[in-house]
Amino acid sequence: xxxxxxxxxxxxxxxxxxxxxxxxxxxxxxxxxxxxxxxxxxxxxxxxxxxxxxxxxxxxxxxxxxxxxxxxxxxxxxxxxxxxxxxxxxxxxxxxxxxxxxxxxxxxxxxxxxxxxxxxxxxxxxxxxxxxxxxxxxxxxxxxxxxxxxxxxxxx
Amino acid sequence: xxxxxxxxxxxxxxxxxxxxxxxxxxxxxxxxxxxxxxxxxxxxxxxxxxxxxxxxxxxxxxxxxxxxxxxxxxxxxxxxxxxxxxxxxxxxxxxxxxxxxxxxxxxxxxxxxxxxxxxxxxxxxxxxxxxxxxxxxxxx
Numbered sequence: 440x441x442x443x444x445x446x447x448x449x450x451x452x453x454x455x456x457x458x459x460x461x462x463x464x465x466x467x468x469x470x471x472x473x474x475x476x477x478x479x480x481x482x483x484x485x486x487x488x489x490x491x492x493x494x495x496x497x498x499x500x501x502x503x504x505x506x507x508x509x510x511x512x513x514x515x516x517x518x519x520x521x522x523x524x525x526x527x528x529x530x531x532x533x534x535x536x537x538x539x540x541x542x543x544x545x546x547x548x549x550x551x552x553x554x555x556x557x558x559x560x561x562x563x564x565x566x567x568x569x570x571x572x573x574x575x576x577x578x579x580x581x582x583x584x585x586x587x588x589x590x591x592x593x594x595x
Numbered sequence: 596x597x598x599x600x601x602x603x604x605x606x607x608x609x610x611x612x613x614x615x616x617x618x619x620x621x622x623x624x625x626x627x628x629x630x631x632x633x634x635x636x637x638x639x640x641x642x643x644x645x646x647x648x649x650x651x652x653x654x655x656x657x658x659x660x661x662x663x664x665x666x667x668x669x670x671x672x673x674x675x676x677x678x679x680x681x682x683x684x685x686x687x688x689x690x691x692x693x694x695x696x697x698x699x700x701x702x703x704x705x706x707x708x709x710x711x712x713x714x715x716x717x718x719x720x721x722x723x724x725x726x727x728x729x730x731x732x733x734x735x
Binding site: 467468469471472476479480483502505507536537541543544593594 | 691693694696697698699700702703706707708709711712714
């Protein structure tokens with residue numbers, strides 16, 4: 440006779456959902472690109488997956504020269520991408536399109552720290568010093584910023 | 596002397612510009628994928644049919660660039676698609692290609708982490724197009 444009660448299989452976790460989903464029915468090109476980039480990165484690199492699975496944060500990115508942005512809601516192993524800036528963000532990065540792309544090209548060095556002493560890193564650091572890149576909410580969220588940078592990074 | 600945009604002569608001149616660029620050579624080191632540009636038709640601009648530009652780029656060198664049917668460009672590993680007017684804006688520096696992609700004005704198909712890793716190379720490819728004097732079909 441069939442036993443309808445919970446057996447050992449009931450506890451098995453089967454993860455079928457995609458790691459990245461979109462809050463809007465029509466995600467913007469920027470939202471699709473960033474979401475696609477993170478998804479590909481997380482699926483192809485186990486060290487990025489580990490960061491992705493541990494991160495819980497709301498991160499805004501505003502591209503100043505195209506007046507578009509996204510909010511990335513990381514929920515430990517899942518990411519919801521919103522068009523535009525949503526409230527209650529932990530960190531908001533505001534920079535031009537080139538700098539946003541360069542954030543993805545930051546190399547990750549010792550202890551998982553982004554490398555700021557090579558050409559790409561110096562360029563990003565200079566934009567920060569010149570005020571051409573702004574990071575709101577940095578105080579108290581430096582570890583989060585580093586984790587987000589690692590998840591973005593397509594460099595070695 | 597100006598050549599017709601997206602013609603065979605244009606493809607030869609564009610390839611020469613790419614291979615003359617030391618910036619491209621350095622930035623595209625390691626690149627080994629084909630790239631197709633699809634220029635979508637705009638009959639009212641004198642572009643009655645979609646055109647493809649097929650680029651065989653390898654390790655900082657353009658081995659071949661030729662103009663062909665859009666379907667050939669669509670079969671490349673990376674494909675960037677936009678209407679004729681957008682490409683003209685890119686080639687005349689009215690539209691930055693990176694911004695165009697982020698805004699969805701240029702549609703990209705291909706592995707995103709790879710293309711992001713080679714942002715500088717793709718920007719230099721765009722620069723190379725601006726160095727070829729062109730006669731535009733809608734200005735003829």
